[in-house]
Amino acid sequence: MPLFLLQFIRHYLLSLQFFTRIPVTGRLADWVGFSPAMLRASAGHFPGVGVLIGGMQALFTAGLLAGLPPTGSAPLVAAALGTALGVLLTGAFHEDGLADVADGLGGSADRDRALLIMKDSRVGAFGAIAVVLVLLCKVALLALLGDVSGPLLAAALFVAHVASRTWPLLSIRLLPHVGDAAGSKSKPLADQISALALFTGLLWCGLALALVVYVQAETAYIAIHVTDDGLLQALFNALLASGLAWAVMTRWFWRRLGGFTGDCLGATQQVCEVAFYLGLGLSL
Template sequence: MPSFFLQFIRHYLLSLQFFTRIPVTGRLADWVGFSPAMLRASAGHFPGVGLLVGSVLALFTAGLLALLPPTDSAPLVAAALGTALGVLLTGAFHEDGLADVADGLGGSADRERALGIMKDSRVGAFGAIAVMLMLLCKVTLLALLGDVSGPLMAAALLVAHVVSRTWPLLTIRWLPHVGDVAGSKSKPLADQISGAALRTGLIWCVLALALTVAVQVTTGFIAINMTDAGLLQALLNALMASLVAWAVMARWFWRRLGGFTGDCLGATQQVCEVAFYLGLGLSL
């Protein structure tokens, strides 16, 4: 196998190891290896990790919808259990970032004080409320999409988990890392990612969108009551809603902190994921 593909696989597995609870251990972990440079390069596979997580959740949700009684409550049950599985797969990594950002920026207008709060492992009122509302938004928006079409709900899960992990790469690329780099869980990402890593992330994003559109065009299965062009427009609207959410978050971090922390990346992923579901729902 060419060295390029071996390096691609190693970087992907390292990203999987860093961003999820999916085990990459033992001899496989030894083969993958580790270095700060490798971990920075693996950030480009963050959307690829989303493709795997989103695919697992999409299959799990579709399976639940097939097994549950065909009632109005079935999409809500599937959305709640699928969201719980997503938290387990990622170890609440991004939800934790959202909580820390909400506590820090909600708890103090002073930059240094806000950064200090964000480093505190305890969860305050702002953080608890933010995570609760975020999970509520996810479940209800997914249930709404499931009411329209079960396959559409599954497709939304797959694409949203990729797209929402693409925009944080722009944050890393264009904003400086702030705070205590040495003690930060985002230390490997403190340096700007390379253009090659950014292109890798964008390729993962385009792949997920192309796969979804191809399945719809080939089978007409995802959105039975929509034309292919209608689904494409809805996906583009959802993509734009997610991009706008990223821009708002990036501007907020720049104004309040002068850059980003690892918690900011997790919070951005959560907000952009929900924005994608909302944009898709508003387009139907």
């Protein structure tokens, strides 16, 4: 097997170790190895993690929707249980970042004080409210999409998980890392992400989009009542909404913190995911 392909697989598996609860242990973990440089390179596979998590959640949710009685509440049940699966697969890694950011930036106008609050493992009122609202928005929007079409719901989950994990790579590229880098889990990401890692992330995202469009074109299966052109326009609008959410979050972090922390990346992923679902729903 070519060396570059072996490195690709090792970096991807390391990304799974860091960003999910999917077990990469034992001899496999020994083969993967670890170093700060490897973790930095594995950041480019963050969207690739979204391919796996989004794919598993999409299949699970679509299966539930197909198996549940065809009542008006079926999409809501499937969306709620599918969202729960996503949280379990990631260990609420990104939701935890969202809670810390909400507590820090909501709890203090002072930059240093906000960073100190974000390091506290306890969840405050702002953090709890933020996580609850985001989860409610996810479930409600996914149920709305499920009312239109079960396959459309699955496609939305798949692409949203990939796209929302692509935008944070741009944050790493554009903003400096701030806070206590020595004690941060994101310290290996504190240096600017390489052009190769950024290209890898964009490639993952492009392949995910291409796969959804190809399946729709070949099977006309994804979006009942939505033409191929309509689906393309809807996906574009969803990506645009997700990108606007990223821009707002990035500007907010720059103004309040002067950069990003690992928690900021998790919060960005969560907000961009919700924005994708909202943009897709409005387009339909």
